[in-house]
Amino acid sequence: MKFNIALLAGDGIGPEVINEAVKVSDAIAKKFNHEIDWTPALTGACAIAAVGVPYPDETHEICMKADAVLFGAIGHPKYDNDPSAKVRPEQGLLLMRKKLGLFANVRPTFTFPSLIDNSPLKRERIEGTDLVFLRELTGGIYFGEKGRKDNGDTAFDNCVYTRAEVQRLAKKGFELAMTRSKKLCCVDKANVLETSRLWRETVQAMEKDYPEVEVSYEFVDAVAMRLVQWPNSYDVLITENLFGDILTDEASVISGSMGLMPSASVGEHTSLYEPIHGSYPQATGLNIANPLATILSAAMMFEDAFGLKAEAEAIRNVVNKSLEQGVVTEDLASKGSKAYKTSEVGDWLVLNL
Amino acid sequence: MKFNIALLAGDGIGPEVINEAVKVSDAIAKKFNHEIDWTPALTGACAIAAVGVPYPDETHEICMKADAVLFGAIGHPKYDNDPSAKVRPEQGLLLMRKKLGLFANVRPTFTFPSLIDNSPLKRERIEGTDLVFLRELTGGIYFGEKGRKDNGDTAFDNCVYTRAEVQRLAKKGFELAMTRSKKLCCVDKANVLETSRLWRETVQAMEKDYPEVEVSYEFVDAVAMRLVQWPNSYDVLITENLFGDILTDEASVISGSMGLMPSASVGEHTSLYEPIHGSYPQATGLNIANPLATILSAAMMFEDAFGLKAEAEAIRNVVNKSLEQGVVTEDLASKGSKAYKTSEVGDWLVLNL
Ligand SMILES: CC(C)[C@H](C(=O)O)[C@@H](O)C(=O)O
Ligand SMILES: CC(C)[C@H](C(=O)O)[C@@H](O)C(=O)O
Numbered sequence: 001m002k003f004n005i006a007l008l009a010g011d012g013i014g015p016e017v018i019n020e021a022v023k024v025s026d027a028i029a030k031k032f033n034h035e036i037d038w039t040p041a042l043t044g045a046c047a048i049a050a051v052g053v054p055y056p057d058e059t060h061e062i063c064m065k066a067d068a069v070l071f072g073a074i075g076h077p078k079y080d081n082d083p084s085a086k087v088r089p090e091q092g093l094l095l096m097r098k099k100l101g102l103f104a105n106v107r108p109t110f111t112f113p114s115l116i117d118n119s120p121l122k123r124e125r126i127e128g129t130d131l132v133f134l135r136e137l138t139g140g141i142y143f144g145e146k147g148r149k150d151n152g153d154t155a156f157d158n159c160v161y162t163r164a165e166v167q168r169l170a171k172k173g174f175e176l177a178m179t180r181s182k183k184l185c186c187v188d189k190a191n192v193l194e195t196s197r198l199w200r201e202t203v204q205a206m207e208k209d210y211p212e213v214e215v216s217y218e219f220v221d222a223v224a225m226r227l228v229q230w231p232n233s234y235d236v237l238i239t240e241n242l243f244g245d246i247l248t249d250e251a252s253v254i255s256g257s258m259g260l261m262p263s264a265s266v267g268e269h270t271s272l273y274e275p276i277h278g279s280y281p282q283a284t285g286l287n288i289a290n291p292l293a294t295i296l297s298a299a300m301m302f303e304d305a306f307g308l309k310a311e312a313e314a315i316r317n318v319v320n321k322s323l324e325q326g327v328v329t330e331d332l333a334s335k336g337s338k339a340y341k342t343s344e345v346g347d348w349l350v351l352n353l
Numbered sequence: 354m355k356f357n358i359a360l361l362a363g364d365g366i367g368p369e370v371i372n373e374a375v376k377v378s379d380a381i382a383k384k385f386n387h388e389i390d391w392t393p394a395l396t397g398a399c400a401i402a403a404v405g406v407p408y409p410d411e412t413h414e415i416c417m418k419a420d421a422v423l424f425g426a427i428g429h430p431k432y433d434n435d436p437s438a439k440v441r442p443e444q445g446l447l448l449m450r451k452k453l454g455l456f457a458n459v460r461p462t463f464t465f466p467s468l469i470d471n472s473p474l475k476r477e478r479i480e481g482t483d484l485v486f487l488r489e490l491t492g493g494i495y496f497g498e499k500g501r502k503d504n505g506d507t508a509f510d511n512c513v514y515t516r517a518e519v520q521r522l523a524k525k526g527f528e529l530a531m532t533r534s535k536k537l538c539c540v541d542k543a544n545v546l547e548t549s550r551l552w553r554e555t556v557q558a559m560e561k562d563y564p565e566v567e568v569s570y571e572f573v574d575a576v577a578m579r580l581v582q583w584p585n586s587y588d589v590l591i592t593e594n595l596f597g598d599i600l601t602d603e604a605s606v607i608s609g610s611m612g613l614m615p616s617a618s619v620g621e622h623t624s625l626y627e628p629i630h631g632s633y634p635q636a637t638g639l640n641i642a643n644p645l646a647t648i649l650s651a652a653m654m655f656e657d658a659f660g661l662k663a664e665a666e667a668i669r670n671v672v673n674k675s676l677e678q679g680v681v682t683e684d685l686a687s688k689g690s691k692a693y694k695t696s697e698v699g700d701w702l703v704l705n706l
Contacts, residue, residue: 090545120474141546220599221603228474228607254581
């Protein structure tokens, strides 16, 4: 097969981790007789620096034409404590999600046996955790009307959802649950929010179409607790944009392997794969960042975007092997043992595929 | 001194835990020569059952006249999976907060040395944790305009904040930080929300009035992570209503002592003290619920509402003693040792004051 992949490296360590994912993907392609055409494009702070906007039209066109998008990370410290900056890297991210119609963010949290002791949780709490969040990504308070009144003294953000938006996200949730243990948890705040009541009633109405799926409804505050207490009691969770932002990040640290967690954003026009970690500015250019989350995101791309399960498994297997053999960057290296460089980890994976 | 306290026991285990808090408070009053007048009033599902509304006017008047309010818990399973119920216990809670002007919810999270192994976190992660959230409680998306359009197919919730609302909450945060380690963290989502940008710019403008306080600004998703990773890196945190709902609940479980965490809601007209746990319907009437969170809430009331530090300390000391000696309800009893009843714990505390 032949694929055309848009390559959005972004800022900070983005280019370094993307580089390793490209190496590994190319090696896999070679091994399985595929051909990949990579088309690099600008996004984030580097796009602002180059052309004044964080998600240029040219980048959008490249993504629209691609079979999939592989994304690094964006963000730059110069924007961090300046909430008033008019043009910001995050705007590019939001615009990209909206224009590409990436309405479902798929965020798995799972454990690696060899890394389980990195978790802040006790072993018996975290063992066996294997859950997936589906976060709605193009609606809610992120995209509602926002602004100021009263000479700037009053601010507002409107949270809006339509039944159709909830349905298309929930549909993905039910379908995913059917391929897993058939348990679906709808996370909302239906005791307070009207949008949550719309979520709950919409999901309730869909239950009859998936009679095998056991659906539970939990309030977001309760989930924030249970994720820490009994993460392995969850399987597939669906939720709206802002709750998803908070809960998926919370979930990502419980496994102790945040630097390894991949994600996908799927939608109307294409799908995008990215590590969940940020642009880690302090490490930029040092060749120390952990490339595994990006490499595992590429594995998700092979499996979900191209339907190539064996290729995905091959990547996951060699990643597991590197972890078991301690071929890891400094964030995972155990005391006293060698920390490999970003590029060395990539080289090792290619060699051992 | 003489106090007039409104007693809102509420639903589920509310009456049982409130009962023990009254016993202990009365004993403390006697010991320190105070007099307490308790005025019981209805709220929650029991108020709906009795008079059709969850926060009757009569209850409001009793609270307005009181020196403080001691609150149990509200909620009844019959409302849990019926988002369409027109009259709901939670409405009473929200109405009460609004009408009493309880704009600041004070939620400490701390550890008890004897209970540290109950935490889902590893000992080295949780040890030394002692943080306080100030959650804004009468604004934001909880109280903005909400409703439906398009024949019910579109739902919306508006999140609104004024500069004055942020200032009065932040002022409490700065003042609290001054009495502690002078570290204040403002939690927001200023990279996305206009209300968060108002929060951040308002707090930034107040920094000059508290030159000794070191202020940090963190995004809500980052805080959701760091609370699990390094809870002891936080001290005082301020945040808006919905973020506070999620994060304070997340924080409450990390200590492993959720059943012991007290809280206060302070405001314009009076202040209210309540355990953070819910109405625990399954345990209703069984005399097994842990009364310590309510008793520690009474201690907060003595200290903060009445300025009686010695009385508060006396309560905390005897609670610590009960924990050390294993005089605890079944949720805390170690395997093989006796679980005390709710009322037995209260009796023991009174006897050992
Ligand atoms: C950078 C920010 C706008 C973004 C979000 O809130 O969606 C990020 O936190 C994420 O989760 O991808
Ligand atoms: C019951 C509910 C309305 C309430 C809230 O969301 O404020 C509760 O979760 C709380 O934190 O006191």
